[in-house]
Amino acid sequence: MRIDDGLKLDTTAFAELMEESQDLHIDAMKVANDSLPELAQIREERKGEIDTDEIDRFNVARRGVLARMGYGASGIAARTLLGGGFGGLFAGLLATPARADQALDVQILQTASSLEALAIATYGIALGEGPMGANAPAAKAVAGITVADAKATVAAFAKETARQHTEHKKAFQAQTTTLGGKVQDAQSPKFLPAVMSADLSTPAKVVDFAAVLEKVATDTYLLNLSLLQDTRSKGIMASVMAIESQHLATLKAVSALLGAGAAELIEVPFPAANIPKLPAVAGSVAFPNALHQVAGPELIGEPPSGAIR
Amino acid sequence: MNEENRTSMNQESTISTLTSTAVSRRRFLVGSSVAAGLVVLTAACGNDDEDSDSGAGGQTGGTTATTAAGANADLETAAAAAGLEKLAADTYAAALAAATAGKLGAVPPAVATFVTTAQKQHQEALDNWNKVLTGAGKPAVSVPTAALAPAVNAEFAKVSTIPAAATLALRLEDYASQTYQAVIPTLKSPDAIKLAAQINVVGSQHQAILRYVLGLYPVGAGPVKAANGLSSVDFAPANPQPALITG
Numbered sequence: 001m002r003i004d005d006g007l008k009l010d011t012t013a014f015a016e017l018m019e020e021s022q023d024l025h026i027d028a029m030k031v032a033n034d035s036l037p038e039l040a041q042i043r044e045e046r047k048g049e050i051d052t053d054e055i056d057r058f059n060v061a062r063r064g065v066l067a068r069m070g071y072g073a074s075g076i077a078a079r080t081l082l083g084g085g086f087g088g089l090f091a092g093l094l095a096t097p098a099r100a101d102q103a104l105d106v107q108i109l110q111t112a113s114s115l116e117a118l119a120i121a122t123y124g125i126a127l128g129e130g131p132m133g134a135n136a137p138a139a140k141a142v143a144g145i146t147v148a149d150a151k152a153t154v155a156a157f158a159k160e161t162a163r164q165h166t167e168h169k170k171a172f173q174a175q176t177t178t179l180g181g182k183v184q185d186a187q188s189p190k191f192l193p194a195v196m197s198a199d200l201s202t203p204a205k206v207v208d209f210a211a212v213l214e215k216v217a218t219d220t221y222l223l224n225l226s227l228l229q230d231t232r233s234k235g236i237m238a239s240v241m242a243i244e245s246q247h248l249a250t251l252k253a254v255s256a257l258l259g260a261g262a263a264e265l266i267e268v269p270f271p272a273a274n275i276p277k278l279p280a281v282a283g284s285v286a287f288p289n290a291l292h293q294v295a296g297p298e299l300i301g302e303p304p305s306g307a308i309r
Numbered sequence: 310m311n312e313e314n315r316t317s318m319n320q321e322s323t324i325s326t327l328t329s330t331a332v333s334r335r336r337f338l339v340g341s342s343v344a345a346g347l348v349v350l351t352a353a354c355g356n357d358d359e360d361s362d363s364g365a366g367g368q369t370g371g372t373t374a375t376t377a378a379g380a381n382a383d384l385e386t387a388a389a390a391a392g393l394e395k396l397a398a399d400t401y402a403a404a405l406a407a408a409t410a411g412k413l414g415a416v417p418p419a420v421a422t423f424v425t426t427a428q429k430q431h432q433e434a435l436d437n438w439n440k441v442l443t444g445a446g447k448p449a450v451s452v453p454t455a456a457l458a459p460a461v462n463a464e465f466a467k468v469s470t471i472p473a474a475a476t477l478a479l480r481l482e483d484y485a486s487q488t489y490q491a492v493i494p495t496l497k498s499p500d501a502i503k504l505a506a507q508i509n510v511v512g513s514q515h516q517a518i519l520r521y522v523l524g525l526y527p528v529g530a531g532p533v534k535a536a537n538g539l540s541s542v543d544f545a546p547a548n549p550q551p552a553l554i555t556g
Binding site for chain 1 (some may be wrong): 415
């Protein structure tokens, strides 16, 4: 990949690669669009219905999250990245049962939309598109990557990932509307403070923080799969979860390469000739466990957390 | 009637959905997805030693019966998933053996780590599905997916380089991931859903690293590029899509 100057890319090669990653989004959107008429019928059937079983299901699952997920090692690590004081926000959220006047599925979809909105904004900040523009510490950090190909790759990844999150948000919003809920377009109020206060002064910190947000999304969607009642919504949630998990894997690998002082190996398309140069850790750092471990409850977007009240 | 019972009754009608045009849109919404997922997995697994039917077609209603049907369907899915994981673990083991024997040329450190890690993780995934099965009184799965193994073996026989091995691994991961995507919405047990999702996340991440190493954009499915017709939604019922393996 070549760059002209600064963050301006020669995107010819990258554009082709971007098409590939768009495949799964197209699939997810297709699922979403195909389901809309059927979901509309469900909405009519459920209009005015307060499903107490559904509320019970959430509250049981919420307790299960607390009991089974606990504060594992990954949660502790993530808390460290997010900084002190943030965990307290979750304590209150977890004490909040699902509201009885709104379908749980709608709450889940609204909260998912809010997580996507937050991710979009955060990547925008790193790209210099936030309120502070190029003066944002994250934007400066990305612009300050000294290896040209690595800088171009990180910037292009951020741009593409933001676009993907935009598509995810649209899918969740469409489902929300079809189920009779109001569209959530605001950023997650739970996690926004963490974004605003995060130290994003170096490339590694930017990458690691983005990884935390991707893990929040991955973990939240994973847990949602057991909470959702609507089958089509589950399908979309699972599809998006897989994409977020790949964002997470990529960011972990990039972080490892930055940590190993091997920024020159951050390049897409990756040259086959460089495969022998990859450190051994690159082959395992993205997936430390056979079963993906969900973080502690403070890093889960519980259904009410992004719901419209 | 609560949502669970209605969903179960829709499962009950899944089979008739295939022949009846009078099915409601709602039944189609729920039933078709369940049918597709289970047919795909059943075919993929080739595990025809079940001594009971799926439960989906023989229910007559009632909470106990529908719960049992859901549990049986979950167990069928678990058995099929175990067969896929066995296939993946065996394939990575074979790749590792070939690499160790020098049949794939020089093995870069990251590739060696990846193969070792992925093999172990698929084995653990298999072990976890087998725990589900044995915990329910079913036999553990110890053989790979019969319907898929010949295709994988044939492709593996052609592998003589690291990139070729990585490409085959990516195809297999893609197949597994797409299968999990298809069945997750059909599972009833929260624990089964969670397990399938946990495994699917890791498999998707395997794909990301394989894609990166192969010079592809890391976020995507399989070793394919856009608009080639190999879409992740092309899971035809009773057809596990060997094309995902053979290219």
